[in-house]
Every structure is written in structure tokens, then in C-alpha cells.
Amino acid sequence: MTTLSFTPALKRFFPKLVEKNWAADNVKQLLEDLEREQPGIRSYLCDESGALRQHINIFVDGSLLKDRQDLSDELIDAQEVLIFQALSGG
Numbered sequence: 126m127t128t129l130s131f132t133p134a135l136k137r138f139f140p141k142l143v144e145k146n147w148a149a150d151n152v153k154q155l156l157e158d159l160e161r162e163q164p165g166i167r168s169y170l171c172d173e174s175g176a177l178r179q180h181i182n183i184f185v186d187g188s189l190l191k192d193r194q195d196l197s198d199e200l201i202d203a204q205e206v207l208i209f210q211a212l213s214g215g
Contacts, residue, residue: 127203129155135210139163147206152183153196155206170208171196182209 126146136142142163149155153175160167170181176194177183183190184207185198192198200206 127155127200128205129159129208130205131208132210135208138169139166142166149200151196151200152185152190152192152198152206155200156196180211182211183207184209 126148128144129147130144131139131142147155147158149158156167156170170178172178174194175196177190177196183198184205185200185203186205190196190198
């Protein structure tokens with residue numbers, strides 16, 4: 126099982142997000158499962174082609190996601206996934 130957590134900025138748009146344990150083989154499957162629980166979140170995180178949007182980062186066990194296009198990074202032995210929404214402005 127992998128613990129999935131989120132930054133507070135992302136919870137502004139999806140207030141029902143909570144840290145939770147998930148069983149998924151890769152990041153793509155994890156986001157598909159998350160979409161079933163939080164409708165609309167996948168299109169917020171990913172563009173029309175399925176690639177991760179520029180303002181979103183995902184860390185798997187503290188390392189930045191390698192495959193932003195296909196989201197194929199494996200989660201089989203992963204302990205923690207953090208979805209991080211980058212903020213900008215001033």
C-alpha cells in the first residue's frame with residue numbers, strides 16, 4: 126500500500142481530499158482510482174493527452190516523478206506519493 130497525500134493548496138479545489146492508503150501498480154492507475162473518488166481531479170492534474178500539467182508535481186518516496194507524459198512510474202514498493210500543486214504569483 127502507498128500513502129497518498131496532498132498539499133493544502135490542492136485541497137482548496139477538492140476539499141474532501143484526505144491522506145489515504147492506496148493499492149496501485151503505477152501513478153497512472155493511482156490517478157484513475159483517485160478520479161473515481163474525487164471526480165474532476167484527474168483533469169485538474171493532467172492535460173487532454175493524459176500528461177501531468179506543468180503546475181503539478183508528483184513525488185514518489187521523495188523523488189520527483191520521472192514519466193510526466195505516461196505516468197508509468199511504478200508504485201509497487203512505494204511508501205508515499207505526494208501530489209504537489211506549484212503556486213506562482215506575487
